[in-house]
Amino acid sequence: MTRCRRPGCPGTIDDTGFCDVCGLQPAEPAESAAEPDPGWTDGDRADTGFGELPPIGVKAPESQVRTNPEVPEPHRVCGRCRAEVGRSTFGRPALASGFCPRCGTPFSFVPRLRRGDRLGHYEVVDPLAHGGVGWVYLGRDTHLDGRHVAIKGLINENDPETVEAAVNERKHLIALDHENIVRIHDFVIGPGSEADRPAGYIVMEYVGGKSLQDIKKLARLNRRTLPVEDVVTYGLQILDALAYLHARGLVYCDLKPGNVIHRDRRIKLIDLGAVCERGYRGDVWVTERYTVPESERRSRGMRPDMDLYSLGVTLKELLVNSPEGRPPGARGALRAGLASLELALTRATEPDWRRRFPSAEEMREQFEGILRQIAALRGTELPPKPSSRFAPAVELLDAELYRPPPLSRWTGPADETALETDRIPDSRPLPPRVALELPAPLPDPRDPAAGFLATATTGDPRRLLAELDGFRGRSIEAGLVRCRVHLALAWQAGEAQEFAAAATALEEAGDLALEERRRREAAQEPAEDWRIHWHTALLALYRRKSDEAAAAFEEVRRILPGELVPRLALGYCAEVRDRPSPAAAHYAVVWRTDRTEASAAFGLARTHLAGPSPDRDAAVSVVDSVGPASKHYDAARTAAIRLRAGRIGEAGPGAADLEDAVRRLAVPGHDRAGRARLVTLVRQAALGLLADGSPELPEGEILGSRVTGPGLRLLLEDSLRELAAQATDDDEHDTLIDLANTVRPRSRW
Incomplete structure (x- = not known):
């Protein structure tokens, strides 16, 4: 074991590469923490866009050579196992060449090539740096106007008879052409560590710049961001x-x-x-x-x-x-x-x-x-980018806030209790509904049924099952679609056998996935399948087992940590388990990253209303961030009015809340029936505020040109009669008329 070099730490570096006491990585030797050669120039980070690196320039290549090509003892480590080599001990001078005492790999810190040496038509200038294999040299291509190149020895030169074969074997690397890979110009044979032993050399594009090792050291010393x-x-x-x-x-x-x-x-x-x-x-x-x-x-x-x-x-x-x-x-x-x-x-x-x-x-x-x-x-605003794993969201995952209240809000007993300030509802959607309406996984294009499923566009569940029965191949995706279809039928019909059929379809798909995994593992390929975990979570969510669902969704997130949909699902699972803080963290990431995923915005708004200190303003601010380009924009406008006019626990809205709600109702866009219900909620809330102390309320169409208790009651009576016109049956109509009569002041004069 290697001793930890961090000051005061008695630990050793274990097999994980970290200290068994302080838990940190090995400290670099003191000299290696020094700043690299000056001359690099860092560009202005201000013009660095998303997915770009800040520019780094370099000095002229000739200024980077080593005029004194010695490797200080603290830097002498085995290129393979990083053990200390070439060190002076007990008064004996350090060896410049030898073998690693730990792994037996040869080492040499003596440059093999000198200025002016020729390797074919490449001329050596001077050493640039020392790496694990040996020195890297700056060279010139004498056939191309002295173009600078980097020259480095090949790894294995121990068998002279194989050097030429090794060079020939690697010639195909010259054909590699990628902007993130150094360009290889040639492979040549030159002098090795011994006079009678040739060595193979790789001739590469000269790159310059900073290595990530340099950048890591500078960052550790706070010399570079x-x-x-x-x-x-x-x-x-x-x-x-x-x-x-x-x-x-x-x-x-x-x-x-x-x-x-x-x-x-x-x-x-x-x-x-x-x-x-x-x-x-x-x-x-x-x-x-x-x-x-x-x-x-x-x-x-x-x-x-x-x-x-x-x-x-x-x-x-x-x-x-x-x-x-x-x-x-x-x-x-x-x-x-x-x-x-x-x-x-x-x-x-x-x-x-x-x-x-x-x-x-x-x-x-x-x-x-x-x-x-x-x-x-x-804080960077990015345009949405469609997922390659999940279809776009179709439904908004919210139970109540996104729409005006139904007429049933007022069609109970026709007394004053129906006129109290509306309580902001628990708008969390039911787990079975969320299981059905989370964005659906896209079919794996490699699945045998992928093409077939792309043409199965019917929205009728039973007809889709009939189409799936026509596919005779062995397909994981077909089984997963069957699972979701049976789950939808179970929700529609409430039949236990449909849920059982969904579970059976998932089990069959899981068996095929296991076969595929074993096949890939036999080929030495990693083979985790997140799709089975996802559908396991859906079944658990449908059964309202949110803990089991969350565990399965976490597995999906572990496999797909860059995807947003698993975080949306985990946010809901945390919310339904009354854990608003982790729910808010998940929802916030989804909403800030993708402004088309309005379900995350509504979920985040709900978390601001949960817990011992609900924050009405924060909830409104979130739904306000659903912009006009969203198909859920009108739903967000409705939610903002309900949030302003409703009661959270025992806390009713204030005058400023109602003023904001009135302002929002003045903006065109609500359908007539929905607006009438929202106006009714605002007038009820205003009547409650007047009863608590007559604060100043905004005058105008909604609350009257002069806001008074009798005046508000008359306006509320008008609202309820307008709601009665929306009734779908006589009982509903009569109840609303009775309520309008109840709210009417004793005299209009």
Whole structure:
């Protein structure tokens, strides 16, 4: 075990790479915490847009060379296992070359190449930096007007007979062409560590800029800002590069902060010396601190998810040096977005490879969603982006606030109790309804029934079941659609057998999903299926088992931390379990990130009314943020009036609340019947306020040109007679007329 270098800590660094006492990562040697060479220029962060990195410029390449190419002892570590090597002990001088005492990897801190050496038509200038394999040199291409290049030795030169074969084997890397991957110009053979032993060299594009290792150190020393948005954006660009490599059957293998360079507004992976073919089980060059255990590499061969694991470790290191991610860290408004990022990094670095992201594309999709969450919580307004996993929301998840009250509000006993200030209702929708009306998952395009389901557009549940019976293939998606259709029929008919049929359909789909998972695991591919968890949650919610539903929705969120719909579902589960704070956190992320998801706005408004200190103004402010472009705009306007005119617990509305409600009623847009009911609520509330002390109330059409008790009663009588005209039967009509007669003052004069 390696001793922890942090001052005063007696711990050791365990197999996780963290200290077993202080819980932190190993401290860098003192010298390595110094600021890198000056000369880099940071661009103005003010013009950095969403998903962009701030620009970083570089000095001229020749100014970056090492005139004294020595590696200080504190920096001498094994490139593979990071053990200390080449150190002076007991008065003996340090060895510049040798073998790592821990893993046996050869090391050398002596430059092999000198100024003026030629490797084909490439001329060596001077060393640039020392890495795990050896020195990286600045060179010139004598065939292209002295264009600067970077020259680095290949990893394995121990067998002279295989050097040429290794060079030839890697020639195909020259064809790689991606903006986030260093361009390889050539592979050449030159002098090795011994005179009779040749070595292979990779000739690359000269990049310059700052490595993420440099940026991490500067952030730790507070010499450069590293906001969490940059951490996520680094991840997005690296994932673009990894997706490109993986699509070509290649695994990068040695992803770490030192191998990623930030220049201008982009990153580049700068070292392809360790790249191997997918499934390769031989020796590969990795940095143990950033990769999976050797036992896994040997048993599975090199796999794309191992690159994603390395990326997760890399981003974790950057995150803890970010102001928002530095422990313990005051995360404030970004807390909910950071929680999503941490879920993604945890999934990427799962010890059980079956639970990791299966591809760079899927991880990137979640990272983009997480960046949108963080940006929205920071205050950035972003246009909506449709989910690739869930269909757009159709229904508004709210029970009462979104509409004027029904006539039944006034058709009970025709006495003064029906004229009391309206109580703001518990507007949480019922769990079975939410189970049916949450946004539906989109069919997996890889499913055999995906094309068939795209053409099944009927809205009639039984007819859709008949169409599904016509599909004879084995399909997870067809079973999940059956599950949702039977659930809808159970709600319509209240029949237990329909719910049982929904559960059976889910069980059958789950069996197929398990078969698919086992097939993919046999191919050494991660294979978690969030769809089964989602439908398990829907069935639990339908049965009003909100704890079980929340646990299943949490599994979906763990797998899809960048998606908003699971957070909407979790917000509802917290709300229905009377936990307004976590409900508000979920709803706030959804609403701030996607202004089309009005269900989150209504849910957030409801949380402001819950608990011991309800906040009427905050609830109104939330529903007011539903803009005119939303199809639920009119519902939000109605909700605002009901919130202003209603009673919360024992607290009735104030004069300012009624003044606001009157102002809102003056704005055209409400249908006549709905407006009449809202006016009735406002007049009732005003009558109650007058009875409590005659505050000043706004004069005008709604409350009268001179607000008095008798005058309000006359206006309220008129309102109730107008409601009677909306009645659908004689009993309803007669009750409303009786109530109008009850409210009428004893004399009009």
